[in-house]
Amino acid sequence: MSDLSLPQYTGDFDAASADKRDKLFAKLNRDYAVLLDTISLIDRLDGDWHWQEFDSVIPQSKLARWLKDWGNPGPWYEPLPLADLQKHAMTLHLIYQVFYYSQLDDIEAIESLTAFYDLLLKHPDFRQAPDRQHMARFKEQPQHRQARVNHLVSTIIEHEVQTVRMAYAVERGFSMRAASLLPVMYYQMGILLRSPSGDFQKIRQCANCNAYFWGHGNRRYCYKSECDRRRVYKRKKRGAK
Numbered sequence: 565m566s567d568l569s570l571p572q573y574t575g576d577f578d579a580a581s582a583d584k585r586d587k588l589f590a591k592l593n594r595d596y597a598v599l600l601d602t603i604s605l606i607d608r609l610d611g612d613w614h615w616q617e618f619d620s621v622i623p624q625s626k627l628a629r630w631l632k633d634w635g636n637p638g639p640w641y642e643p644l645p646l647a648d649l650q651k652h653a654m655t656l657h658l659i660y661q662v663f664y665y666s667q668l669d670d671i672e673a674i675e676s677l678t679a680f681y682d683l684l685l686k687h688p689d690f691r692q693a694p695d696r697q698h699m700a701r702f703k704e705q706p707q708h709r710q711a712r713v714n715h716l717v718s719t720i721i722e723h724e725v726q727t728v729r730m731a732y733a734v735e736r737g738f739s740m741r742a743a744s745l746l747p748v749m750y751y752q753m754g755i756l757l758r759s760p761s762g763d764f765q766k767i768r769q770c771a772n773c774n775a776y777f778w779g780h781g782n783r784r785y786c787y788k789s790e791c792d793r794r795r796v797y798k799r800k801k802r803g804a805k
């Protein structure tokens with residue numbers, strides 16, 4: 565797994581218990597698991613989707629599982645409302661998608677990019693003027709494509725990490741302090757998009773459950789037991805009979 569060799573996270577917020585919080589921060593300092601789990605909350609998304617209609621794309625069961633695994637991502641004195649968690653999960657998901665599709669060159673990829681880019685432009689907190697021309701521009705000017713995506717994504721990430729602070733103690737050196745898990749996830753997303761070791765390319769989508777995971781080589785299935793390659797194959801065989 566990648567080495568996030570930047571300042572370590574420490575937190576003001578409490579995820580149910582100090583013990584759970586310490587574990588969470590250890591995890592955040594080591595890999596992208598929380599971030600990938602968050603963008604995986606979104607089930608199939610199409611271009612007709614509207615902001616606020618989260619229940620149609622984020623199944624309750626997945627949300628409950630996420631909260632059980634990671635706790636409420638807000639500061640301890642103010643748990644984050646579920647709608648906010650959904651909104652941020654969607655934002656991070658769209659950032660991942662536009663970035664992913666902006667790097668491909670075939671016509672289907674450009675269509676997907678256009679659909680996701682449109683949705684991100686309509687973000688309730690960063691709403692930008694709709695641009696009916698960008699499909700054509702994306703097709704004709706690849707350099708334009710990346711520049712537009714970079715600009716939109718940068719604006720959002722920069723805004724979301726504003727509350728992150730640096731702390732310093734002689735004994736431990738520099739550390740980051742964040743009042744909630746959210747800015748940390750945007751910070752991680754920012755690192756991921758620029759990772760010199762190509763971390764972004766190592767993200768895969770599971771062929772069975774559609775979750776995003778950190779993959780090696782040609783791995784097609786995530787690490788959940790129900791997505792084990794042999795099990796999936798057996799199930800398919802049984803279903804086909």
Ligand SMILES: [Zn+2]
Nearest residue numbers: 770773786791
């Ligand atoms: Zn899976």
